[in-house]
Amino acid sequence: MSVSSDLHLLTGVYAMNALPEDERAEFEEHLADCDSCAQEVAELQATSVGLNLATELAPPSHLRSQVLAKLATTPQSPLETTATVTVLASRSPKKWLMRASILTTAAAVLGAVVLGVQGVQDWNELDALRQSAAGYSQVSDLLNAPDAKLVSDSASAGGKGTVVVSPSRGKAVFLSSGLPQLPSDRTYQLWMVGPDGPRSAGLLRDEPVVAEGLADAQKLALTIEPSGGSSSPTLPLVLTVSLV
């Protein structure tokens, strides 16, 4: 009895793959028979994975063909293994149906959380979160461009701007650090500066800012503008980062 109540406490450790191998095997045996642990493990695994959803990083592209080439010689487990059948048979189908819908909802909510839908105070924050997530995937995408490079420059008033730029994709991602805090009615705005003059790349309200359609822009420049942003930059430039 005390052994089995101990086992119930292992859901968290198991969900984080933190059990040593022998205990892992023992707990998996318990898991096959214990509905409440199975449900808790599923939720805690989804929670652990949720901690990490933001860290997407594209693998080197040559790995794709390497993996696909191995499929033909990699045997697959047969459909409907006996293990699965036994586990399912030991549980009432109704309970499983219920659990499936609960988990689907939970997973959907978790997905939404990371994109900022759940518990977000206002739509600005929601937009900010979406932009961060979009920016993040664009960074990892940009890093894979053959001509991607990293450039940075310091601001005269303190702080720094860092840019990942890929001329071939016409795209750059801008990230600041340590810039002076602005009053609430002011905002930093990023500009793409080329021979035809400056074009807005967006506000720094949330970062990273993705500057697209760089075309022949030579540099990115940062200015301080009224909180809604401006259609043309207000001097002085806080910071410029050369892209060429």
Place this chain on the structure above:
Amino acid sequence: MQDRDLTQRIMSRDATTSTEPGETAEDLLALVARGDEPAFGRLYDLAAGMVFGLVRRVLRNEAQSEEVFQEVMLEVWRTASRFDPSRGKATTWIMTMAHRRAVDRVRSAQAATNRDERVAAMTVDTPFDEVVEQVTDRIEQRKVRRCLSSLTDLQRESVLLAYYQGYSYPEVSTLLSVPLGTVKTRMRDGLIRLRDCLGVTA
């Protein structure tokens, strides 16, 4: 304007990968279980970034990460038939597998080299990695970090050491100088609190 474009892009992100319209990771896994290689290719495109990101984060070593990443993708191919949609999302299943493989590699690498070297290696990062970390930090700061900060120090340390650095709970117990039983319950309590904070309630 910019915000709207980005919002649309993130909202339509699933549709712009090479999956067919409306095709989910669950659909793809079911096809893969029947030996459908093109479906595996589409699942690869959907999951590779997530899987590699996690493996790279746990292992911190590019060459090892590439090896483990390939092992994970092939394990998805091999064991797709064991995925049970009534137990959770396909991406959770894949990511749990990826984490487990990465952690197993950390532990076996640990047997060969000592832990201090691994810790030292962690600090040698390329500038690109720093940018990626910074961006990640910003996203996590928003919600996940807020939730992490609601944990007690012991809960948070236990979760982070186990999840991101692959320590087993006896190792965490040693590192934090707390009894084994305490680590077990703190990890569980911590994850449950995160589950509730992030809204993963049943």
